[in-house]
Amino acid sequence: DIQMTQSPSSLSASVGDRVTITCRTSQTITTYLNWYQEKPGRAPKLLIYGTSTLQNGVPSRFSGGGSGTDFTLTISSLQPEDFATYYCQQSYTTPLTFGQGTKVEIK
Amino acid sequence: QVQLQESGPGLVKPSQTLSLTCTVSGRSISTDDNYWTWIRRRPGKGLEWIGYIYFRGNTYYNPSLESRLTISVDTSKNQFSLNLNSVTSADTAVYFCVSQDSRGYFFDYWGQGTLVSVSS
Numbered sequence: 243d244i245q246m247t248q249s250p251s252s253l254s255a256s257v258g259d260r261v262t263i264t265c266r267t268s269q270t271i272t273t274y275l276n277w278y279q280e281k282p283g284r285a286p287k288l289l290i291y292g293t294s295t296l297q298n299g300v301p302s303r304f305s306g307g308g309s310g311t312d313f314t315l316t317i318s319s320l321q322p323e324d325f326a327t328y329y330c331q332q333s334y335t336t337p338l339t340f341g342q343g344t345k346v347e348i349k
Numbered sequence: 350q351v352q353l354q355e356s357g358p359g360l361v362k363p364s365q366t367l368s369l370t371c372t373v374s375g376r377s378i379s380t381d382d383n384y385w386t387w388i389r390r391r392p393g394k395g396l397e398w399i400g401y402i403y404f405r406g407n408t409y410y411n412p413s414l415e416s417r418l419t420i421s422v423d424t425s426k427n428q429f430s431l432n433l434n435s436v437t438s439a440d441t442a443v444y445f446c447v448s449q450d451s452r453g454y455f456f457d458y459w460g461q462g463t464l465v466s467v468s469s
Contacts, residue, residue, distance in 0.1 A: 274453075274454070276453075276455040276456075278456070284461070285445070285459035285460060285461050285462065286396075286445070286456070286459050287459070288455060288456060288457050288458075291450070291453055291455040292453060292455075297457070329395070329396060331396075331455065331456070333453055333454030333455050336398075336409060336411075337398055337411045337412065337413070338398040338454060339398065340395050340396040340397075340398070341395065342395045343395060
C-alpha cells in the first residue's frame with residue numbers, strides 16, 4: 243500500500259495568514275493526488291483533484307501543487323470558514339489511501 | 350445536487366455481520382461516471398477505503414478486508430450496500446458512503462457518515 247504522510251499534523255493560524263500543508267507519498271504517484279476538507283459533524287468535501295484542479299465551487303484561495311512524491315495544499319489567505327481538518331488521498335493505485343489529516347486551528 | 354445517505358444498525362455484536370445501505374439521490378447509480386464506494390474512519394485513526402462497486406456489479410475491495418466483505422448494488426432502488434462479516438471491536442467506525450469518480454478515482458460526494466459500534 244502507498245503510505246501518505248501529512249505535515250504538520252496540526253497548526254494554529256490567524257485569519258489572513260497563508261497556510262501550506264504538505265503531503266508526502268511512499269512511492270511516486272505522478273499527479274494522482276486529491277485534497278479534502280472536513281468539518282466536525284459534516285461530510286468531507288472534495289477541494290482539489292489531480293494535484294491542482296479545483297472542484298466546482300471551491301474558492302480560488304485554495305491551490306494545490308507538486309508531483310511525484312511531494313505535494314502541497316496552500317490557502318493563500320485563511321478565512322474563518324477554513325478552520326477544519328484537511329486530508330490528502332492518492333488515486334494512483336488501489337488500495338486508495340489517505341493521509342492522517344492536518345487540523346487547522348484558530349490562533 | 351447529489352446526496353448520499355447511509356442507513357443501518359448503529360450497534361452490532363461481535364462475530365455478527367455489519368450491514369449498511371446507501372441511498373443515492375440526484376444522480377442515477379447506473380452511470381459510467383462513478384463507482385459507489387464505502388470508506389470508514391476508526392476511532393483515533395485516519396480514513397480507510399473499504400471498496401467500491403460499479404453499477405453492473407463489478408467490485409474492488411481493499412485486500413485488508415476482502416475476505417469478510419461484500420458490496421452489492423440495487424439499481425432499481427438507486428442504492429448500494431455493505432456487508433462486513435465476523436466483526437470485532439476493530440470494526441467500530443464511522444462508515445461513509447461516497448461517490449468515486451470512475452476516471453480520477455477521487456471522491457466527489459460523501460454521505461454524512463454513520464457510527465457503527467461493535468459491542469456485546
